[in-house]
Amino acid sequence: MELTVLGSSGSFNGPNGEACSGYLLRAGDTAIWMDCGNGTFGHLQQHVAAEDLTAVVLTHGHPDHCADIYGLHVLLRYGLEIGGLPVYTPEGLDKQLAALVSDWGDTFDWRTIGDGDGDRIGDIDLRFSRTDHPPPTYAIEASAGGKRLVYTADTGPEWSVDAFAPGADLVLSEASYLHEHRRSAIHLSAQQAGAAAREARAQRLILTHLWPFIDRDAVLQEGAEAFGDSVTLAAQHLVTTI
Ligand SMILES: [Zn+2]
Numbered sequence: 088m089e090l091t092v093l094g095s096s097g098s099f100n101g102p103n104g105e106a107c108s109g110y111l112l113r114a115g116d117t118a119i120w121m122d123c124g125n126g127t128f129g130h131l132q133q134h135v136a137a138e139d140l141t142a143v144v145l146t147h148g149h150p151d152h153c154a155d156i157y158g159l160h161v162l163l164r165y166g167l168e169i170g171g172l173p174v175y176t177p178e179g180l181d182k183q184l185a186a187l188v189s190d191w192g193d194t195f196d197w198r199t200i201g202d203g204d205g206d207r208i209g210d211i212d213l214r215f216s217r218t219d220h221p222p223p224t225y226a227i228e229a230s231a232g233g234k235r236l237v238y239t240a241d242t243g244p245e246w247s248v249d250a251f252a253p254g255a256d257l258v259l260s261e262a263s264y265l266h267e268h269r270r271s272a273i274h275l276s277a278q279q280a281g282a283a284a285r286e287a288r289a290q291r292l293i294l295t296h297l298w299p300f301i302d303r304d305a306v307l308q309e310g311a312e313a314f315g316d317s318v319t320l321a322a323q324h325l326v327t328t329i
Pocket residue numbers: 097098108149151152241296
């Protein structure tokens with residue numbers, strides 16, 4: 088599997104063009120866009136053509152994870168005239184998002200995800216787990232070729248990557264804050280993300296959903312100390328093989 092970071096800015100765009108949450112996951116001919124945060128659609132198109140997407144997954148309804156679905160809708164429907172792209176979302180999110188469009192037409196094939204659900208999309212198997220975050224939010228385990236990625240989506244510390252999917256080859260974890268600067272219990276600090284990945288015996292850890300003005304060096308240090316090994320910070324256009 089190959090993971091491409093399209094954006095890693097936590098909750099809002101940064102002043103230097105940083106996009107919010109979005110990732111491209113590929114294996115063979117399968118291409119899944121995980122989270123369509125604001126700013127990620129432009130970056131996506133630098134890596135894959137919209138018509139070559141196999142599916143989209145929206146982990147939850149906060150705009151920094153789903154706002155760019157509107158751009159994809161316009162391109163597919165009125166530009167490419169393609170319909171039926173599978174979009175996996177928490178229950179009812181398609182109707183919430185429809186408030187800003189007259190209708191979705193047949194552009195998307197909406198599929199509801201719930202806690203413990205799973206599906207095979209092309210060459211990639213997905214499983215979902217409800218996290219500790221107010222709107223219904225789902226972490227994703229993606230498996231292909233004997234390798235596993237866990238993306239935490241947004242979560243507070245009451246959800247456990249260890250309980251969901253221990254021993255992953257890569258954990259892509261939100262780390263919105265430094266521990267002493269936590270602003271909200273619905274997100275993780277770098278320390279919490281590192282400790283959770285260590286508990287889950289993750290092979291590698293990438294920290295993402297970084298508050299735009301956070302001290303990157305301090306995040307790296309705090310995350311690595313808690314993880315017990317070096318960690319990587321997500322940055323747009325970072326590509327890594329799993
Ligand atoms: Zn978020």
